[in-house]
Amino acid sequence: MSTALIEARDVELAFGETPALRGASLSAGPGEVLAVMGPSGSGKSTLLHCLAGILVPDAGEVYFDGQRIDNLGEARRSALRRDRFGFVFQFGQLVPELTAEENVALPLLLNGVRRSAALAEARPWFARLGLDGLGGRRSGELSGGQAQRVALARGLVARPRVLFADEPTGALDSLTGEQVMELMVGAAREQGTTVVLVTHEPRVAAYADREAVVRDGKAKILSMGYAPGGAAERVAS
Ligand SMILES: Nc1ncnc2c1ncn2[C@@H]1O[C@H](COP(=O)(O)OP(=O)(O)O)[C@@H](O)[C@H]1O
Numbered sequence: 001m002s003t004a005l006i007e008a009r010d011v012e013l014a015f016g017e018t019p020a021l022r023g024a025s026l027s028a029g030p031g032e033v034l035a036v037m038g039p040s041g042s043g044k045s046t047l048l049h050c051l052a053g054i055l056v057p058d059a060g061e062v063y064f065d066g067q068r069i070d071n072l073g074e075a076r077r078s079a080l081r082r083d084r085f086g087f088v089f090q091f092g093q094l095v096p097e098l099t100a101e102e103n104v105a106l107p108l109l110l111n112g113v114r115r116s117a118a119l120a121e122a123r124p125w126f127a128r129l130g131l132d133g134l135g136g137r138r139s140g141e142l143s144g145g146q147a148q149r150v151a152l153a154r155g156l157v158a159r160p161r162v163l164f165a166d167e168p169t170g171a172l173d174s175l176t177g178e179q180v181m182e183l184m185v186g187a188a189r190e191q192g193t194t195v196v197l198v199t200h201e202p203r204v205a206a207y208a209d210r211e212a213v214v215r216d217g218k219a220k221i222l223s224m225g226y227a228p229g230g231a232a233e234r235v236a237s
Pocket residue numbers: 015018019020038039040041042043044045046047
């Protein structure tokens with residue numbers, strides 16, 4: 001019995017001869033902010049991609065909201081990513097041809113929301129994230145911190161159940177990084193979004209309810225500050 005919203009169980013995945021995950025188990029509860037730490041090359045991104053249905057594990061299982069998702073076909077995993085998950089990556093990955101506002105509206109447009117309605121949803125994020133007046137800019141006209149806040153708004157605008165963030169402050173200076181982190185965790189908590197946050201900065205992990213560490217393709221929960229539903233957490237060896 002588990003109350004996890006998103007969970008990996010004994011996930012294994014190799015890239016050719018390179019074993020990236022070797023029986024990794026990890027879970028996050030509804031509304032929980034989970035920091036995933038660990039050295040470079042330990043398998044953090046691969047684990048995040050497995051949880052998000054981007055990569056399919058060779059062995060093990062992935063569950064979202066009580067349903068197994070790793071065995072779904074690409075079309076259904078893609079729909080899940082579009083409808084239920086949000087993403088923020090290290091380098092914002094904004095679409096350079098679009099304005100900041102259009103970038104934020106993009107997940108809604110992909111979900112079939114009409115353009116005017118999508119832009120109306122996107123706009124309040126600019127004031128909320130300290131980006132007033134920047135909605136018409138393109139990514140080339142934004143600072144790194146501004147672009148990452150736009151990427152954050154894009155990740156949250158469709159009110160995903162889970163936000164996956166892979167080193168979202170990795171390319172920012174520490175002050176800017178902390179501001180982005182505070183905004184991210186604040187906005188996610190406000191709308192009850194679960195956050196799986198990969199980072200190798202301990203300072204960043206301080207914003208999380210719990211920390212896990214990935215080493216040699218295995219994951220381990222370090223702190224137990226938050227126990228969703230009081231359920232015992234799975235801890236991998
Ligand atoms: N697309 C890929 N092709 C081949 N090897 C990969 C690929 N992605 C990751 N790896 C390898 O898998 C291991 C884990 O990588 P990754 O999950 O990116 O680690 P982290 O995010 O912790 O730095 C590393 O040895 C890495 O070189």
